[in-house]
Amino acid sequence: MNTSHHPEQPSPNGQPNPNGAHPAEPHGLGSFPEPGGERRYAQIVGWGYHVPEKVITNRDLEQIVDTKDEWIRTRTGIEARHIAASPRETTATLGMKAARKALEVADIHPHQVDLIICATSSPEHIFPSTASIIQDGIGAVNAGAFDLSAACSGFVYGLAMARGQILAGDAEYVLVIGSETLSRIVDWTDRNTCVLFGDGAGAVLVAASDVPGGIMATELGSDGSGADLLTLPAGGSAIPASLETVSSGAHYIKMDGRAVFRFATRVMAEATRKVLDRAGVSVDDVDLIIPHQANIRIIQSSVVKQLRIPEDKVFINLQKYGNTSTASIPIALCEAIEAGKVQPGDNLVFVGFGAGLTWAAAAIKWSTPIEKPEATWWRNTQRQAAYQAAAARSMWKRAVRRVYSQVLAGREGE
């Protein structure tokens, strides 16, 4: 079994392991013993995000619906959002770009990935999974792939699944992606919802390691009695798509904003307390909270007020992106890293909530160096060749399948 993060060994990105100076292992949590007696941990070793180019500001929205920049800023904190304006920008293509960046940071080849989990509220289709399309696109030929539906909590649910696979010894590298093109399922005539959401993708690579730390504990929750509070009513098996569902707009997001707001402010603080308790970390020892970026007032009245966490320990970037659902936490993580707010040894909490109703939190002892490996000419060339090979392999397999079907059809016709 490959435990790639031994303190004496380089980390997967080829850099010295941060845990020469080990952060203390809190209560031996977050790990299962390996058969040889070594403990196993799930470390985030790569990260990346991608957002579409097109930006829609609050002022732009004033031209579309009866709203005001001032109302949106004061009630939500949002100033702009990125929108997938090109048909080539889809949940899968945004997710692929984020996933490639995460693999590059970790310096891991797509062939090494064992599992791809794509958390999304706006999948390309009910099936096949968006994760499978991403798997093909990045050439992760040895990976299993599935979509995870837990709305905006989905990315943290995905981290919990990745950690479980790794601690059980069933996977060495798991890509967890949050990717959305919510602009395609939002009713652009409904001011209650269209001002809130944005598109984008974020990804992390979770790796098996024997360095203490990583994803130490997770807390997942659901209250399906609130299923009707935030829903996309039609297009599934309960209300299949029909002329009537399309003409009544039942294939767009419907939300009781006030009820979701009340629920969110309650569960964010509770889930954070629970996950910290499980990880053996006190609220005072948290270095950074990365909450789901839905509404600044939800963040202020939950993590800031109820948990009394100073605002400089709460990462917020919703003003630029709006609510990107499953992508919001990984995008925020990447920007927090870029801003130098994440350092080896730090205690982080990711906490989210969403439709379902669902909530989820993860406590992380960050143990990975944050410097990117130097992208040499040779490494970049290898990567480009791997991506082109993935595209060629996919086209070849499709062509072979087509020819094979034609040959079979010809034989049956004889």
Ligand code: ACO
């Ligand atoms: N512009 C101007 N006025 C508006 C707008 C708008 N864009 N949207 C609503 N209003 C109006 C309402 O119609 C209402 O008018 P009324 O009093 O005449 O009826 C008034 O503003 C106040 O409405 P409230 O609902 O009380 O406003 P509130 O302060 O609660 O803010 C909001 C609304 C922003 C939707 C808030 O409730 C919220 O953020 N809720 C949580 C939503 C959320 O996070 N959803 C995502 C969950 S994650 C997932 O799974 C996708």
